Each structure stands twice: as structure tokens, then as C-alpha cells.
Amino acid sequence: MRVRYAPSPTGELHLGSLRTVIFDWLTARGAQDGVFIVRIEDTDQSRLVPGATERLLEAMRWMGITPDEGVYLDENGKLAEKGEYGPYIQSQRLSIYREQADRLVEDGHAYRCFCTPERLEQMRAEQQANHLPPRYDRQCRSLTREESDRRAAAGEPYVIRHAIPDSGEVRFVDLIRGEITFQVAILDDYVLLKSDGFPTYQLASVVDDHFMKISCVLRGEEWIPSLPKNILLYQAFGWDPPAFAHVPVILGPDGKHKLSKRDGDVAVLDYQEKGYLPEALCNVLAFLGWSPGTEEEFFSREELADRFRLEKVQKSPAVFSFERLDFVNGWYIRHLPITKFLEYLYPRWEKAELMEAGKLAHEIILPDNLDRYLMAVAGAVQERMKHFDETEALTHFFLRRPEVTPELVELIIPKKSDRAEILTMYAQTVEVLQNIGKNWTTEGLEEAVYAYIEENGYKKGEVLWPIRAALTGEPASPGAFEMLSVLGREESLVRLQSVLEVI
């Protein structure tokens, strides 16, 4: 099983393309001796974006998908190639396409076309005006070999077109969609080789897939209409076509149009930046248009490769759900080993200027050494995080003492509440806490504070909310006891008292 991903380096790796990559890779991994090949289709000189190939491969590497063969990124981040069917970059294979196109001309399956772009344009305009299907009128197909040779030798620019047979039927079985049938008569004599000497996609992909011994071509469903051209071309060459599978597109929230930038981020690397886990993105994308047929919903890469079957891929397009991505990412975050989770937090803390050079950027009194403290912080927030972009919002009060502002006071004592009563409770609770010495643990704290609450017949909420709010400055955070315990005795009391001084 040899499967290829063949992107054009015209921009960032898109979520939709990434899913095709995942399907490609899963198909290769799921087979014994499967090979995943990356080939670069840079035949449209005008659309090339410098550095795009590197970015594409970088995004794939982040996803944990690396080529077995073809173009890859070496240790230094430079493009490199491996495998015995290279080169794997189409612009380096021009002579191969030329040779094959000439062979087709020789055999009468293709012909030179000297029509100018102006004539073609005019022709199309007339066809449109007469409500005829726009297609090449095959004027140059009737040129004699001698005249064709003469004009070519004279340096007249030309393209090479595929001479489509006049009639017949192309029948093909798509791995996802089943049998597809086309009438040959409606096909256009499309261009194989452009006048600049570059092949079109149609020629290049067929030639490469053949010589690179590709056994299965996975591509977007927008390619279905070119399937008959491809099959006919394989026949003209006398080659056996590979298997084909046309993958449905991914739609934006409107359920009609392809997922695009206006729907949200579509570049894979944006998701890395926003703090999504590759395994989460992989899971969501793999399950978009595919299901194992059971009720399982979280798979490791290995399990995915093991279970994935192209035949089970949905035929219809699917809407991408950003909500589900958040849910799945949260699940993977919660299931991260705590040390791994903590590793993801450091760079965010640095970025938010909560840490500098591995140290806290603001002064707080640590209950323990920094590593153990941060581990405790991680433990307190892990189950609340959906993606790492929330790091600052969810943890800043662990690394920076909240400022005592009117807003903080308002949070502790809401406007329409009984100010005096809350003040009393707050002050008394702080006193209770002050009297706790060695027993400053979640259990010890709970024991003491609950005793106070019970003695006075208060509700837990009315006592604990002000404490938690004073400690964090936030309406939502880990619980009061968890905060107290993680922050430690001294830092907690400093915070609680500084509020007391103001109110």
C-alpha cells in the first residue's frame, strides 16, 4: 500500500487538507508495509508561495505525521527528499512530463494545439452566447503531423492536449462512493502540457502516481469530475490506474460552503498557537466523516490506524464543529499526565509575563519550592482548561497577587448584600484561618472553617465566596480550600489581610 499526499505549496495547511492527510496516513499505517509519501505539486508557477512547503511539512510534523518517503523536513528544518522514485518535487521532473507527453503525441493520444489564448477566449464567449457547453473545438486536432512538426520546429508556442475518444463510457469504482460512470463524449480535449513547458495537474499527477507506484489516490471530492480524464489518460499510456477514493469536503457552520477563513481559523498551525493538542485535532478530524461503527469516541493514533477503513468514510460533506474541538481538546488535556500538562503551561506563562527565565515575574510568598508549587497549580486548573490559550485567565492569581481594587471589593461584597454581615464573617473567618498553624492542609482547613460555619449557622457559600474572591480576584476559580492549600499559609493570609485593611 503506497499512499501519497500531494499538496501545492500555495499557502498554509488547511483543516480540510489536514483531514485528507490524516486519512492518507491512516490508510498507509493501517496496512502492513504501508508507505506514506509526500510529493510537492508546484506546477503553477504563478501561485507559488515561498516557504509554503516548509510550513506544510511543519504543520504535519506537529500533528505527528511524517513522510516515509518523498519530501520531508530534516533536523535543521530544511527540505530534503528520500526514496527511490524521486525527485518528489514536480518542478524538478519537467523532462519526464515532456517525454511522456511527446510519447502520447507520437501514439496519437495527444496533439499539439497552437491556438492562441485570444482565440480560445473568443471561442468560449461565442459558445456561452449560444448556450453551448464551453469546450475546445478541437481545431488543431485535425492538423497533419507534418504541419504540427513544422510549426513546432519554427518555434510557434503550443500546448499539448489529450485527444479524447469520440464515444464510450468510463466506469470506475471509487473506494468511498462505489461505481461512478461517465460518458466520454462530453469530455473536453483538456491541456496536458502548458506552453511554458510545465505539465498541468492532470498530466503530472497521473505520470507521477504511475512512476511512484502509488496504489491508492485519496483526494477531495472536487476532483471527481476529472476522474474520467485520468482514467482515459492511464489507458492512453497503457498503465493500470491506482485505486481512487474521493473524500467529502469539510463545511463551515452554514452547512453549505467549504470551511474558510471567515468561519474561524483554518490554518493548522493556528491551532498549535492557540493551544490545541495535536491528538485532539487528529481525533476530531478523523471522526469527521468517519466512524468506527461503535460508540467509542477517543482513539490514540495507533488505535485509529488500526480501526480506520476508507469504506466507512461518509459520502456527504460534514460541518466542522469548533465546540466539539473544545470538548475533545478538554478531554485530552484532562487526560494528560500532570507533568506533561505543566510543560504546556510554562511557555504561556512566559508569554503572559507571569514568568521570566524560569522564575516567577511577580513576588509572592511560596509555600514550597517553585517546581512543587507550580505542580500544585497545574493540578488545580487542569480539569478546567479547554485549550492552553486560557492559561493566563485560569492561573494568573497563582503567579501574581491580585491587586486590591474597588472592583475586588465589589466582588467580595456585592452592592445589594448586607455589607456589615459579610465583613464580620470575613474578618472572623480570617481569624479562624490565622489560628491554623501546622494543620494548613485541605482537610485541616475544611475542619476549622466548617466548624466556624456550623457554630454560627451560616451557609458555606456566604462564608467561602468572599474568601475565594479575595484570594483570586476572580468570579470563577478553584475552590476556596484548594486555593488556600495551594497558595500556602503565608501568601493566603497576606492576601486576606490586605483586603481587610481596605474594607
Place this chain on the structure above:
RNA sequence: GGCGCUAUCGUCUAGUGGUCCAGGACGCUUGGUUCUCAUCCAAGAAAUCGCGGGUUCGAGUCCCGCUAGCGCUACCA
């Protein structure tokens, strides 16, 4: 216009003639755990299976037609 692809809860899907008055998940609502948030647990609303014919004792599941949506119709991929 021509050709092609597609069609089950809002969304992703299970379902290959009877066990489906359609199952799961996300989202939503409610309740429980609980000091807030989140987690976790429980429950609920949510699909006349695009529409119309047919085949069959029986159809989401097979066949035909229709409709709608999307794609292609370049010297772009």
C-alpha cells in the same frame, strides 16, 4: 446550460429488510455532587430517516422519479 456528487436529531454520526414508535456524542435544558467555575453523575427536549411513487407480509435500509444543496465545466490545483 451540461455533467457529476450528496441527502438520519441544530451539529458529527450508528444503522446494509423485521430486535428502530431510530442508538451514541457535541451543544442545549433540568437535577445531583459542590463555596463560584470546571469536572463528574443522572435525567430531558431534540430526527413523520429531503419529497413522491414502487418492490415486499414488512423499508431509514432495495428500485425509480423529483426536489434541494454542493462541485466541476482554465495553458489553477
